[in-house]
Amino acid sequence: MRRALGLSALLALAACSYFEDPGQREGNILSPGNFRAGSGVIESIGVLRNANPPKSAPAGGRAPDPNAYRLFLHMDVGGFQSVDVDNGTFMAGQAVELTNDGRVVRITGTSLNRREK
Numbered sequence: 001m002r003r004a005l006g007l008s009a010l011l012a013l014a015a016c017s018y019f020e021d022p023g024q025r026e027g028n029i030l031s032p033g034n035f036r037a038g039s040g041v042i043e044s045i046g047v048l049r050n051a052n053p054p055k056s057a058p059a060g061g062r063a064p065d066p067n068a069y070r071l072f073l074h075m076d077v078g079g080f081q082s083v084d085v086d087n088g089t090f091m092a093g094q095a096v097e098l099t100n101d102g103r104v105v106r107i108t109g110t111s112l113n114r115r116e117k
Contacts, residue, residue, distance in 0.1 A: 027087030
């Protein structure tokens with residue numbers, strides 16, 4: 001009984017742990033002049049092999065991803081567009097926003113936005 005209780009407590013603690021890499025929250029659009037800003041949903045993703053050559057060699061850690069990723073988006077305002085990004089962690093069905101400064105940012109339904117005065 002104690003063993004089962006200890007295992008349950010350990011599983012509950014593991015379920016409450018959370019890890020997020022801030023670099024995976026958004027991606028940079030590789031051709032920033034070729035898109036319309038706004039929100040939409042990712043319909044599908046394609047991999048463009050070796051289309052994102054690293055700018056410089058890393059000082060340590062993992063080598064940068066040499067691939068680019070083409071996101072096919074159904075925009076909320078209507079229409080369809082595709083953008084190439086440097087981040088391969090996006091998935092079909094995710095809601096994203098294309099910002100004016102050339103980023104693709106994930107949208108969550110659980111965040112509160114600050115109201116500007």
